[in-house]
Amino acid sequence: MKFENLTELIWRSLILLFLQIFVLNYYAWSHSYTPFPYIMILLLLPLPLPWYAGLLVGFFLGVIEDIFTTKQGLHSASLTLLAFVKPVVLQTFSRLDDFDDGNIIDSRSLGWRKWIGYVLFMTLIYCSVLYFLQYFSFYFKVVILKDILLCTAVTFLFILAFEMLFQILKKKPK
Amino acid sequence: MRNLWLFLQKIRHVLLFIFLESLSLFMLYQNSLYQRTVIFNFFLSIEGKVLRLRESIVGYFYLKQENEQLKKENAFLRSLLKTSYLISYQATFQKNDTLYRQRYQFVPATVIRSTTQYKDNYITIDKGFKQGIEKGQGVFSPSGIVGVVEEVTANYALVRSFLNTRFFVSAQIKGKPSVGTASWNGKNYAYGILQDIPLHIKPAIGDSVVTSPYSDVFPAGLLVGTIEKIDIDESNSFYLLELKLAVDFGNLTTVYVVTNLLKEEMEQLQKFENVNQ
Numbered sequence: 423m424k425f426e427n428l429t430e431l432i433w434r435s436l437i438l439l440f441l442q443i444f445v446l447n448y449y450a451w452s453h454s455y456t457p458f459p460y461i462m463i464l465l466l467l468p469l470p471l472p473w474y475a476g477l478l479v480g481f482f483l484g485v486i487e488d489i490f491t492t493k494q495g496l497h498s499a500s501l502t503l504l505a506f507v508k509p510v511v512l513q514t515f516s517r518l519d520d521f522d523d524g525n526i527i528d529s530r531s532l533g534w535r536k537w538i539g540y541v542l543f544m545t546l547i548y549c550s551v552l553y554f555l556q557y558f559s560f561y562f563k564v565v566i567l568k569d570i571l572l573c574t575a576v577t578f579l580f581i582l583a584f585e586m587l588f589q590i591l592k593k594k595p596k
Numbered sequence: 597m598r599n600l601w602l603f604l605q606k607i608r609h610v611l612l613f614i615f616l617e618s619l620s621l622f623m624l625y626q627n628s629l630y631q632r633t634v635i636f637n638f639f640l641s642i643e644g645k646v647l648r649l650r651e652s653i654v655g656y657f658y659l660k661q662e663n664e665q666l667k668k669e670n671a672f673l674r675s676l677l678k679t680s681y682l683i684s685y686q687a688t689f690q691k692n693d694t695l696y697r698q699r700y701q702f703v704p705a706t707v708i709r710s711t712t713q714y715k716d717n718y719i720t721i722d723k724g725f726k727q728g729i730e731k732g733q734g735v736f737s738p739s740g741i742v743g744v745v746e747e748v749t750a751n752y753a754l755v756r757s758f759l760n761t762r763f764f765v766s767a768q769i770k771g772k773p774s775v776g777t778a779s780w781n782g783k784n785y786a787y788g789i790l791q792d793i794p795l796h797i798k799p800a801i802g803d804s805v806v807t808s809p810y811s812d813v814f815p816a817g818l819l820v821g822t823i824e825k826i827d828i829d830e831s832n833s834f835y836l837l838e839l840k841l842a843v844d845f846g847n848l849t850t851v852y853v854v855t856n857l858l859k860e861e862m863e864q865l866q867k868f869e870n871v872n873q
Contacts, residue, residue: 473609473612474612477616481616488623494624494626494627494628495622495628496628498619498620503613503617506609555631558634
């Protein structure tokens with residue numbers, strides 16, 4: 423991975439984590455749905471990486487979120503699964519050869535259309551696992567489905583907003 | 597060994613995922629009461645199903661003991677029925693202040709021999725005077741009346757079956773104010789007859805015939821059979837009703853011997869009546 427990609431990844435991750443832990447964890451849209459744009463950190467991770475990197479980053483990112491939400495195991499389980507399926511999902515939206523240069527996976531490297539599809543799908547997976555683990559039952563099918571869809575929508579909107587902001591900041595002349 | 601190592605290398609990504617996911621789920625289980633309860637209940641339901649299956653297999657081997665216990669329990673419960681008691685007025689009862697006095701007791705027994713093909717049929721049961729069985733006691737099964745004890749030895753008793761031309765029992769049509777005599781017609785082991793029902797009583801096919809309160813051997817209300825055919829007897833004064841017997845005498849296993857605790861008292865009164873006539 424190139425040095426500039428690494429620095430960009432680090433500062434984006436820190437901002438997202440800071441916002442998630444200190445701001446968004448205390449906000450709930452419609453008093454029910456907390457947005458989770460911090461998952462973008464995992465989505466940004468470039469390919470190729472050491473085989474263990476994605477899983478470990480996902481796991482520890484989840485653990486950090488768990489610590490600040492006092493729901494041990496919930497976010498780490500969801501993000502670990504997300505990290506596991508990420509290569510497979512990326513393959514459906516793009517060729518893995520396209521990422522050999524080590525760039526972070528954002529809207530610039532993927533193109534807006536593919537990036538939106540990729541992020542939306544990954545967010546849906548994350549919210550599905552999260553709510554299933556919270557309810558731990560398929561009994562309330564309609565309620566769970568509604569929660570998953572609304573959480574996905576809210577999270578995706580925040581991720582989209584952050585991505586647009588980051589792109590604007592990157593284009594700003596120094 | 598080398599192949600195993602190569603295989604593990606190939607799936608290392610999956611192994612690490614399984615490990616991290618399990619760790620996360622373990623943390624969730626440890627720290628969340630709701631998830632712990634759901635998991636616990638899930639495994640409890642599986643355990644319940646497995647145990648039920650085991651019980652259905654193992655329980656089969658304990659059926660004999662279970663049966664014996666149920667027979668004893670049945671006998672005890674029957675003795676608690678209101679029909680097993682005689683209601684007595686407080687004014688004539690000085691020692692006890694209870695309204696009910698126990699009238700009947702029941703002893704469970706198993707039929708070890710039963711005949712149906714003779715004119716006078718008998719049943720042998722596995723209880724005798726050591727178990728409290730006496731001559732003249734009534735015998736019935738869960739389906740209905742069976743007979744009366746005729747002879748008793750230490751551990752066995754000979755019962756004069758309903759299917760015996762010398763057997764008679766006071767019976768009535770359920771719900772109708774009439775008392776007649778039920779007996780066997782001597783022909784078919786599944787059918788009996790009820791006589792002495794006056795013509796003003798309107799019996800119907802399908803009506804139940806039960807023991808009457810005038811029987812000093814059987815509690816009232818024990819099923820004898822159901823009316824199958826209605827005829828009038830030779831004297832043209834009474835009905836001759838053919839009954840489909842409630843008890844299947846060809847397939848008799850469990851019976852109860854009923855002791856009328858007040859029978860002696862009634863017999864003494866009967867003697868007094870006979871002396872004065």
